[in-house]
Structures are given as structure tokens and as C-alpha cells.
Amino acid sequence: MGVLYNQVADRLQALIKDGVYREGDRLPGVRVLSKQFGVSISTVLQAHQTLEARGYLQPRERSGYFVRLPAVDAPEPVMQRHRNRPVPVTAREMTLELCADAQKLMVPLATAIPHADYLxxxxxxxxxxxxxxxxxxxxxxxxxxxxxxxxxxxxxxxxxxxxxxxxxxxxxxxxxxxxxxxxxxxxxxxxxxxxxxxxxxxxxxxxxxxxxxxxxxxxxxxxxxxxxxxxxxxxxxxxxxxxxxxxxxxxxxxxxxxxxxxxxxxxxxxxxxxxxxxxxxxxxxxxxxxxxxxxxxxxxxxxxxxxxxxxxxxxxxxxxxxxxxxxxxxxxxxxxxxxxxxxxxxxxxxxxxxxxxxYDRYLRSAREHYREATERMRAAVARSFPVGTAVSRPQGGFVLWVQLPEGVSGTRVYHRARAENINVAPGLMFSISDKFESCLRLNGGNPWTERIDQAIARLGALAHEELGQGG
CATH class of the missing domain: 3.40.640.10 (Type I PLP-dependent aspartate aminotransferase-like (Major domain))
Structure with missing residues (x-):
């Protein structure tokens, strides 16, 4: 089934790219597409969800699915080359902050913990x-x-x-x-x-x-x-x-x-x-x-x-x-x-x-969940964050590394986001020598909800504000 709905999604995506369905067009109903592709209605619905994750469809309540062309794909982060010296390691307080009980009430984009729905x-x-x-x-x-x-x-x-x-x-x-x-x-x-x-x-x-x-x-x-x-x-x-x-x-x-x-x-x-x-x-x-x-x-x-x-x-x-x-x-x-x-x-x-x-039966569905979840989050970041933002393309797992444009402080975005109950991981956590001040890590291992969609949009707005202020 997983292979079949991906095939349907790929065929619909090709129709969108070829201009058969243009931006703003409503896709035919699920029963029509079920007959068109010779698959079940549940397979069509899974294909819709896959295309939504890829950024090609937008659901509208009681109206169906509408074509939305994805934002220009964000590039991958560049490898930062530094001449380093050995340094003693000391804990950062923000690492402990992310695991505190208070973070459980926030939008969970910080810690690399799988969502219970995927376990x-x-x-x-x-x-x-x-x-x-x-x-x-x-x-x-x-x-x-x-x-x-x-x-x-x-x-x-x-x-x-x-x-x-x-x-x-x-x-x-x-x-x-x-x-x-x-x-x-x-x-x-x-x-x-x-x-x-x-x-x-x-x-x-x-x-x-x-x-x-x-x-x-x-x-x-x-x-x-x-x-x-x-x-x-x-x-x-x-x-x-x-x-x-x-x-x-x-x-x-x-x-x-x-x-x-x-x-x-x-x-x-x-x-x-x-x-x-x-x-x-x-x-x-x-x-x-x-x-x-x-x-x-x-x-x-x-x-x-x-x-x-x-x-x-x-x-x-x-x-x-x-x-x-x-x-x-x-x-x-x-x-x-x-x-x-x-x-x-x-x-x-x-x-x-x-x-x-x-375990192996479970893994087959978990892998598909995480692939779709990270694709969807990557597309959302590309839509919402400033031009010049780079995002990793993970081949597995469920975390994304976001490199903000020059002059945008990931640490400031982190602190401002926490004040609005959005929890992200600032780049400084991932180094002992302050190399990744302009970076964030996002947890993509969550079912997509309106709350997460709004949180990504808000993070993008904060990054835009920081860029406008010159960092």
C-alpha cells in the first residue's frame, strides 16, 4: 500500500508540474480519482497527504484539496570549515532548558524525541x-x-x-x-x-x-x-x-x-x-x-x-x-x-x-511517517523563512538543520520563540566554540497539525524580523 499511494502521488505531482492542474485549481474528488487510478479511496487520501507534505496541495475544510506550488526549494547548508583546537567540554544551560518540564507545554520542535503517535x-x-x-x-x-x-x-x-x-x-x-x-x-x-x-x-x-x-x-x-x-x-x-x-x-x-x-x-x-x-x-x-x-x-x-x-x-x-x-x-x-x-x-x-x-512491521510505517513529516516541515521552512535560509535534506531520522541568512541570530530567534511557547534548539548547543550562532535544529518527528504549521510560520516571521533589524 505504501508503494501504491506514493505512485499515485507521483502521477498527480507530474500532472501539476506539467500544468494540467494549475495553482489554485481544485483536484477532482477522491471518488473520481479512485476510479481514474484504479485504487481505493484510502489510497487516494494517502496520496493527497503525501502531496500536502511535499508542498503541492493545500486542504480546505469542506472544499477539498487545492493545488499549491511549493516554494523555491531551500539549498543545503554549507559545510563550515574552521581551524580548530582541542577544547574542554562544559555543559550549556540551554541544553537542560530544552528538557525541563515547562517545555512539554510548548510546541515541541526542540528535542529529538519521536512523537507517541509514531511509536x-x-x-x-x-x-x-x-x-x-x-x-x-x-x-x-x-x-x-x-x-x-x-x-x-x-x-x-x-x-x-x-x-x-x-x-x-x-x-x-x-x-x-x-x-x-x-x-x-x-x-x-x-x-x-x-x-x-x-x-x-x-x-x-x-x-x-x-x-x-x-x-x-x-x-x-x-x-x-x-x-x-x-x-x-x-x-x-x-x-x-x-x-x-x-x-x-x-x-x-x-x-x-x-x-x-x-x-x-x-x-x-x-x-x-x-x-x-x-x-x-x-x-x-x-x-x-x-x-x-x-x-x-x-x-x-x-x-x-x-x-x-x-x-x-x-x-x-x-x-x-x-x-x-x-x-x-x-x-x-x-x-x-x-x-x-x-x-x-x-x-x-x-x-x-x-x-x-x-518491530520490522512497525518500522515500515514509521519510516514513511518520518519521511513525510520531514518533507512537509522542510517545505514549510522554505515558504516561511527569509531568502537565503538553507535547510538540510536528511535521508533518514527526523531532524532538520536550518542555517539562517547571514546576520540573523539563531539564539535570538530561540529566546523570542520560547517566550511565545515555541521550543526550538539553537545552533550554539551543537558546538563547544560558538560556531553555529545562525543555526537552528527542528524536530520533524511530529504529526503535522495547525499548531505546528503556525509555529513554523511564526519562526519564519521572527527570522524576517531579525533580518530586518540587522541581527
Whole structure:
């Protein structure tokens, strides 16, 4: 069905582009289009929603769908090239502000948290009830992780080209803990670690917890970490690790091509620098096949793989895992000393959900939801924001990186938006050296509503006002 309604949407879009339906025209009714294309009415309605997300249709209550040509597509942000030095990481207060209880009352465009409507709530509730009835199996310390859960992880890793056994898997409290354990396994306080720029704030926070210095490496919005920048850093600085989100990075949504992943793995192995790979968005690709992780190209056992189900099944489960490889002994020790084990019931519940095949069925619809949601938000930003605004084109995940025109302060837009109960993430959060003052990150992982539509329009108006005031 997903393929069919996309085909109908593509055919209608072609008719609009060819001028058969002009801007302002009302499309024929759903029953007419159902007969015209030989599909069900529900398929036509899904095609309409897809075209609305792409910016080609506008619904009018009790009147139908009308053609609206999308705004001129916004370009991608440019990769910012800077000569950087290692810097100690300190937390930004605004990072904590975005997670405060007060933000739950705001329009949720800041935190990269999936909306409850896009999560498999009913299925995971059923699996949790099943797990809770397992008796003594739920009461022990599940260290290094429940066998059933680690078996499912090993099977899923094999499907993306990574051959591991159950004993290679260490279960963690989310990917954040996995990254921290990986860092502690390969570094000492004061060491230098290479990170993407812009970088996910959680990674910067992990470096701060371990007492490390960050060296920011320029990152392309489509291809990911600059290998040329990393090569220069390896020549100039005694790097002890490199942390990269290889698939659908946060905040840019970049997916590193396989060839560059191979080069990244080879370059770091030759330098003796461990790669800590965060693949938390790997399952949320929008089209095509599941991208392989860099770990699939690891022949030197130099990649520490980290992931979780926080972006797919539920952030509240806090259920992640890592493949520490030759650093397993140190990672296990750090895990045991810090919190003994990860809770048993979530592991049993998710293992049951995976065994029943529910996860893959859910992912098929979730990917389509996120693709449409980010396309719709991207089109709305292009319509509402000033000329010169650039917006990322993520191939997966659900966040958008917005680069405002020169002279427009993303931080000022952030503060003014919060005063109007619109929560966005300012660019300063994604760097330790104030590089992205003119940027914002938006969460596209929400069902489209009039409230969100109005919030994007208001953000655009604020950006226009800031531009008119000269920043």
C-alpha cells in the first residue's frame, strides 16, 4: 500500500508540474480519482497527504484539496570549515532548558524525541505485560544482558553485515551510556577526542562526563564527517578516539556513503585511534535499504558500535547496547561498577517484540511517517523563512538543520520563540566554540497539525524580523 499511494502521488505531482492542474485549481474528488487510478479511496487520501507534505496541495475544510506550488526549494547548508583546537567540554544551560518540564507545554520542535503517535505503544505494552509474567526471570541482575535480548541483537547485526555472538553484546541504559563506556574504555581524562561539527549535544555531554577535550571536525550535511579534516587532525593532534554518527546524524541528518565509511575505518585503524560509532538512527532510513554501519567494514576490531531503541520503540525504555570488541573487558568492568546492570523487564519485552516480528512491521510505517513529516516541515521552512535560509535534506531520522541568512541570530530567534511557547534548539548547543550562532535544529518527528504549521510560520516571521533589524 505504501508503494501504491506514493505512485499515485507521483502521477498527480507530474500532472501539476506539467500544468494540467494549475495553482489554485481544485483536484477532482477522491471518488473520481479512485476510479481514474484504479485504487481505493484510502489510497487516494494517502496520496493527497503525501502531496500536502511535499508542498503541492493545500486542504480546505469542506472544499477539498487545492493545488499549491511549493516554494523555491531551500539549498543545503554549507559545510563550515574552521581551524580548530582541542577544547574542554562544559555543559550549556540551554541544553537542560530544552528538557525541563515547562517545555512539554510548548510546541515541541526542540528535542529529538519521536512523537507517541509514531511509536508502537500497543505492541510494546503487550510485550511488557508478557515480560512481567516471567517470574524469577525478571528479578535477577541482567549482566551483561538478557540472553534472549542479546540473541536478537546478534541476529539484527548479522543482517547489516556485522557477525557477532551473544557474548560480544553488552546491554546498556541507552546509547548515551554505551558511548560513555566506550570513551572510558579507550581514553584517560584530558585526552583529545575528534567529534563531528555540528555535533549531537549528548556526545559533547559524554565527553564532559569523562573529562575529555573535544576537537571539532567539519561535517558535510549529506556525506558526514570530513575525512580530509580528520586526516589533518590526525597529523596535528594526539587523538585517542573519534566519535561519529555515521547514519542520519543529529543534527544534520547526514549519511556517510559506504566508500567513505570504509575510508574512515581504515584511516583510524592505521592511526591506532578507536572509532566509537553511534548508529541510533540507522533503522530510520527514509527510502531504499538499511545503510550499513561502519562496523561492517571493521577488519581490525577497532570500531566500538553503539545503538539503542530510544528513537524507534521508546525513549523511556532506556535500552541500548554496544559491541566493544577488544575493549569488552574494560567496558564490562565500567558498566558493572557504574550501575551493575540494565533492567530485565525492558530487555525481555523488547526481545519478545523482536521475536514476534512486530518491530520490522512497525518500522515500515514509521519510516514513511518520518519521511513525510520531514518533507512537509522542510517545505514549510522554505515558504516561511527569509531568502537565503538553507535547510538540510536528511535521508533518514527526523531532524532538520536550518542555517539562517547571514546576520540573523539563531539564539535570538530561540529566546523570542520560547517566550511565545515555541521550543526550538539553537545552533550554539551543537558546538563547544560558538560556531553555529545562525543555526537552528527542528524536530520533524511530529504529526503535522495547525499548531505546528503556525509555529513554523511564526519562526519564519521572527527570522524576517531579525533580518530586518540587522541581527
Amino acid at each position: 508502537p505503544l500497543r505492541q510494546i505494552q503487550q510485550s511488557t505485560l508478557w515480560a512481567a509474567r516471567r517470574g524469577l526471570e525478571t528479578l535477577d541482575y541482567a549482566f551483561p544482558g538478557k540472553e534472549s535480548f542479546r540473541r536478537q541483537i546478534a541476529q539484527r547485526m548479522a543482517a547489516v553485515g556485522v557477525q557477532v555472538t551473544l557474548d560480544d553484546v553488552l546491554v546498556t541504559n541507552g546509547a548515551q551510556e554505551a558511548i560513555i563506556l566506550g570513551l572510558r574504555a579507550v581514553t584517560q581524562p584530558g585526552d583529545i577526542v575528534a567529534v563531528e561539527s555540528p555535533s549531537f549535544p549528548g556526545i559533547l555531554q559524554a565527553l564532559e562526563v569523562v573529562g575529555l577535550r573535544a576537537l571539532e571536525i567539519p561535517t558535510h550535511p549529506s556525506d558526514g564527517l570530513s575525512l580530509e579534516g580528520l586526516e589533518l587532525a590526525l597529523e596535528q593532534w594526539p587523538l585517542k578516539a573519534c566519535v561519529v554518527v555515521t547514519n542520519h546524524s543529529n543534527p544534520m541528518g547526514a549519511r556517510m556513503p559506504d566508500e567513505r565509511k570504509k575510508q574512515l575505518v581504515s584511516m583510524l585503524a592505521a592511526a591506532g585511534v578507536p572509532l566509537i560509532e553511534d548508529d541510533i538512527y540507522g533503522d530510520l532510513y527514509h527510502t531504499g535499504e538499511r545503510p550499513r554501519p561502519a562496523k561492517a567494514f571493521d577488519r581490525a576490531d577497532n570500531v566500538i558500535y553503539c545503538s539503542s531503541f530510544s528513537k524507534t520503540i521508546s525513549p523511556g525504555l532506556r535500552l541500548g547496547w554496544m559491541l566493544p570488541g577488544r575493549y569488552m573487558a574494560s567496558a564490562r568492568q565500567q558498566k558493572y561498577f557504574s550501575n551493575l546492570a540494565t533492567s530485565s523487564i525492558p530487555q525481555l519485552a523488547v526481545a519478545h517484540f523482536l521475536e514476534q516480528g512486530g
